[in-house]
Structure formats: C-alpha cells, structure tokens
Amino acid sequence: MELSAVLAAASGLGFGFALIVAIGAQNAFVLRQGLRGEHVFAVVAVCAISDIVLILVGISGLGAALAAAPALITAIRYAGAAFLFCYGLLAARRALSSATLVAEPGSTVALGATVATALALTWLNPHVYLDTVLLLGSFANTYAGADRWFLGLGAMASSVLWFTGLGFGARRLGPLFARPMAWRILDILIAVTMVALAFGLVFAQ
Template sequence: MAVIHEKEIALLTYYLKGLGLGAGLIVAIGSQNAHVLRMGLQRQHVALTVLVCIVCETLLIAAGVAGVGAAIERQPLLVDLARWGGASFLAWYGLRAWRSAFAPQALQARASAQLNLRQALLTVLAVTLLNPHVYLDTVLLLGTVGAQQGPQQKWWFAAGAMSAALVWFTLLGFGARLLSHWFVKPAAWRMLDGVIGAVMLLLAATLILQPG
C-alpha cells in the first residue's frame, strides 16, 4: 500500500509540474488571449471560442510530448514559414485593432460587426494556429520538457498542462463579462483595442527581428 501511495504522489508531482509550466506559458498575454477576452466582452460565440482554444492547446501539447516538436525543430524551412507567416498575420491583426481604436463611433460600429458562426470559427483558428509562438511554447518547449519526464510520467505532465489550458480559457472567456461594466464607454474600448494592437505588433516585431 505504501508503494502505491508513493507512486501516486510521484505522478501527482509530474501533473503539478505540467500544470505550473502550462499556466506560465498560456496565461502570458498574446494574440490568442486577447481574442478570447474580446469575444468574451462582446459576448460573441464565447463557448465556441473557448472550446476551440482548449481543443487546439490539448492537441498541440499532446503532439509536443509525443515528439512532434523535436521533429519540427529539425526542419528549418517549416520554422521559417511559420515565423514569417505568423508575423504577417499578427501585424495585420494589430493594425486592424488600432484602426478600430481610432475609428469614430467605435461602439456603434462594433455592435454592427457581429461575426457569424463560420467567421468566429475561422478567426479563432487563425489566431491560434497562425501564431508561431503557440508552436514554440506549446509544442517545442512543453514538448521538450514533457519528453524528459519518462514514458508514463510525461503524460501526467501533459495532463497538467492541458488542465491549465482548460481552466484558463474557461475563466478568460466566460469571466470577461464581469469586466463588461468597464467597457460601456467608447474610451475603454479604444484603450483595449490600442493595447491589443500594440501587443500584436510587438509579437510580430519579435518574430521578424529574432535570429533566423
């Protein structure tokens, strides 16, 4: 019984390690979190947005731990394509946010620009999968650390990281409405759009300027 108890504690340790590292990477502000926050504040397709983010993160974590990250790292062309394609998308997204920030009648325009189900799905997929940071952090970094934990332990590590994604995106998407009373004024929306635009452009710049 004591041996079984010690084994369970050891596996829990790997789970908590994955939970901590996963939370540290996922909670950091970026394009995906900014989009989930925006959709939560606007109350547009929140469940769909949160679900897609959780599913994508779960699959990417599993792929990284299974060894896909190491395989991608050995293909410089794929890394470069992801880098430049992601930088272009992030720059476009950032400039669009700044355009909204400086547009007159921001709230009225935003209210009429509702996304349909297909548009919401494609947008969250693009924000998630066209950002190279998701592969660098989730697939390469988490995958590399997870693969070092051992054949059984690495999946407990992965489960912890997946749990972090589940909890974070659920809280961010459905909890955003608690902040909605701050966004009844156009100035608050313009400030949010300005911050989002700055984050996106900064991420794009870091991708372009980082060593090849």
C-alpha cells in the same frame, strides 16, 4: 494513482500556466470576445482544443521532428507575422474609428469568421509551437514512462481552465466596458501587442 503521477500532473499544470498566462494574440482575442459576449464558447473551445492537440504533439516526441525542419518554422514565422500585423492594423482602425465602440446586444461577426480568426491566431503563431510543442515537449521528456503523460494532462487542464476563465470571466468587466473609451483603450493595447509580436517574429534570430 501514484505520487509521482500526481506530482507530474501538478508540474504540468504549473508549467502550462507559466506558458499561457501572458499577453499574446490568443489571450487578447479571447478577452475581447468575452467582453463582447460574442461566440465565447466557440472561441474558448477552439483555443483549448488546439492547445490540447499541440501538447499531445509535443509530448509524443513530434516536437523534435518539428525542430529539425527550420524551413517550416521560418515559413510559419513569416506567415504568422503577416497575420498578426494585419490584425493589429484592424484593431488600430477600430480604436481610431468614430463609430460606436460599445458592443451591441447580439453577435455582429459571423461564427465562421470568428472561429477562423481564433484558428489563425493559434496555428499561425510560431510562439505556440515553440512554447507548447518544443518547450513543453522537452520538459515532458525529462519525465519517465507514464508520468510524462500525466504531466501533459496537467498542462492540458491549465489551458482549459485559463481560456474558460478568461473568456467567460471577462463578462465581470462588462460595466467598465460600457463606455466607448474603454473599448478604444482595449483596441489600442491589442493593436500594440499584435504589431509588437509581428515585428518580434520577423526579426527573431
């Protein structure tokens, strides 16, 4: 492998981490599922594979076509805002509920519903398109030839590593979340994050 390809892959890895390591809808959901030990592999797989597909779309040049369709971006933005707002309300309801917040052994939410939520948090979030498709795609286009694809591989690796570490690494926080108050605080933070993202999408210029 040529040095330029290695450097491109390293750039993609770093750039990918810079985009993905932030408080957002996906990360909050993956963290919560990891803490609960509920369908973790499925959630990690959905988020990582979705990112890989979006990165491929951006690097292939389709990001420019998406940028040329502002009406589509607007529709996705409002649909995503509505979904994030509703998810935030559900998190707030969990936080304020008097029911037991500590996760019981075993799954309490069906696999299909969990996967559907992970898909919605990914594909209905305009930030995913703006960051992964448009921003990463534009950055990749500064590289010539095959180096552009090596950069994409680096970015894909960052997604797989991040979601895997976040989902399965969350179990190390298990003792902390053995107390109901810890879950209440987590859900409050998730609710605030989701609602803030929703309002940010609605009032984005």
